[in-house]
Amino acid sequence: MLSTLARGNGMQFSQLKRREFITLLGGVATWPLTARAQPTSSHPVIGVLSPLSSASAAHLEAFRAGLRELGYVEGRNITVELRFAEGVIERLPELAAELAALKPAVIVAGSPPAALAARNVTRTIPIVINSSENPVVLGLAASLGRPGGNITGFWWDDEGLTGKRFDLLKEAVPGTTRVGIILNPNDASDNNILASLPVLTRALDLTVRVLEVRTQTDFEPAFMTATREDLQALQISLAPMFFSYRTVLATLAASARLPAVYGMREFAMAGGLMSYGASLPDIYRRLAGFADKILKGTGPAELPIQRPVKFELVINLKTAKALGLTMSESLLLRADEVIE
Secondary structure, three states: OHHHHHHHHHHHHHHHHHHHHHHHHHHHHHHHHHHHOOOOOOOOEEEEEEOOOOOOOOOHHHHHHHHHHOOOOEOOOEEEEEEEOOOOHHHHHHHHHHHHHOOOOEEEEOOHHHHHHHHHHOOOOOEEEEEOOOOOOOOOOOOOOOOOOOEEEEEOOOHHHHHHHHHHHHHHOOOOOEEEEEEOOOOHHHHHHHHHHHHHHHHHOOEEEEEEOOOHHHHHHHHHHHHHOOOOEEEEOOOHHHHHOHHHHHHHHHHOOOOEEEOOHHHHHOOOOEEEEEOHHHHHHHHHHHHHHHHOOOOHHHOOOEOOOOEEEEEEHHHHHHOOOOOOHHHHHHOOEEEO
16 A cells, blocks of 8 residues: 555645646746746936947946936836947947947937937937037038037047147247147048137247048048158147047157147056147036036927036146156256156
8 A cells, every 4th residue: 555655645746746747847938938028127228329439438337327327227217228439430330330220218329420420310318419520510510509409418538638638749849830639530530620720830930741541541641641750749639530549649759759649647647748638528427417417308409508617638648758758847847747
């Protein structure tokens, strides 16, 4: 009887186990379908379109810090979607379309080409720009005070800063009269510079040679031309491509023994002689404020485009010594940072 009971219990146990197994299989079969049917996150999405690489865009951490200061935590009450063009502006339209397809609450565009790419894929999603060029001239806004569309943000560079950089070169290299400017004519970031050069050259008593660079393969020929034409110093534009290759540019300038000025501190940190421009971390921290207002219901047309309030001069004294330059005490005292 004991063996019969054991067999009976074993049969019941096996039947029970089989039923559980079949039920489990049914759950496994339906789980992926159920998971795919789940709604997407209810968090507002902030899209970020950068012309740079993820490694180069360190100032995005300032944007995230600004969001945290305003009470936003990624994964808890917002989602941040990043797209990087790796310094290739031709990729921006495709990346902008990817972000727009996510239906974000706002897109942050990190350069004039990025702003134009975002505007070309949506006229309804709010866009917050970080533009080195005048957004009114670019056709992105009706005016600075009343943008009038779906775009607002910062305009942080202009012909005044281009002139200031040339002026700093004249101070660092006394007697300078012939200078070059390396820029990318295909990049909207350089449009205003080209238009303003005649006025700047007359005001500063300089002869300026425009050296056009469209890809990184044009870097060496540009420096060879500068040396052949006996240019005394260079200014490098703010186009994203140059930022991505800032170490290469600093090395080429050193090899050609040409003092060069740049618009962002990262160039001086990479070995460039000096930089002067707006503080990008400060701008990106303040861009978080634009995103906050938009998330709370304010339309971009109601948010005036702002100008930077913090500028910084960075001098690489090690590079100056390598070039045989003696930087004046006055210039060093005005520097926000001196790299020894």
